[in-house]
């Protein structure tokens with residue numbers, strides 16, 4: 001079996017609690033979207049997204065349709081683009097702080113130090129992905145990542161999306177380990193030839209798959225797939241000043 005050379009990770013339910021997305025990010029977007037659509041409809045990214053909403057739902061009021069998709073947790077491109085824009089304002093204003101499980105950054109650091117490549121594949125827009133990993137409890141982690149993929153490459157339950165990502169990373173699919181909490185996404189990735197592991201985080205109430213290896217956190221992923229274990233001394237814990245002579 002080929003060695004794993006890259007880890008491709010989902011966000012919600014994998015690196016980040018589902019509750020943070022549903023109880024913090026989505027409500028924030030719900031209250032901020034009307035103002036964004038009202039005040040910034042002429043800005044190109046907003047105008048393009050609204051045009052796409054009108055194309056997808058020609059008979060609906062765009063804002064009403066967007067709020068409806070949000071209630072359904074629909075993974076629709078223009079909704080994800082607009083959510084990313086309002087979240088950026090929220091992070092910049094200090095109103096949002098991202099949540100990332102504490103086992104994630106130590107594992108990512110060890111893996112990149114060992115030469116593994118790390119990439120993200122989430123239904124959240126690339127902008128929203130950057131924001132999460134830039135504004136989490138362990139500081140800016142974006143430099144650890146080699147690629148950020150959203151549904152611009154295709155839907156997460158579509159096998160071709162994973163073939164496209166493997167091509168973009170320039171790696172054979174079986175050298176990429178995909179991490180997600182959603183069994184249907186893992187099925188699609190496995191069909192494309194990626195190695196797969198389901199994150200079954202107790203806090204998220206994920207139901208374990210019978211078709212894929214499962215792990216409760218990134219340390220267990222490392223143990224299960226022979227990846228480097230996280231160092232017990234994280235950069236944040238290293239003293240910044242040299243000890244003074246007695």
Ligand SMILES: CSCCC(=O)C(=O)COP(=O)(O)O
Nearest residue numbers: 010011012122123124128129
């Ligand atoms: C990464 S942005 C916030 C989460 C989000 O909008 C979303 O749709 C999460 O989807 P995922 O594919 O990461 O489960």
Ligand SMILES: [Mg+2]
Nearest residue numbers: 010012013181
């Ligand atoms: Mg997920």
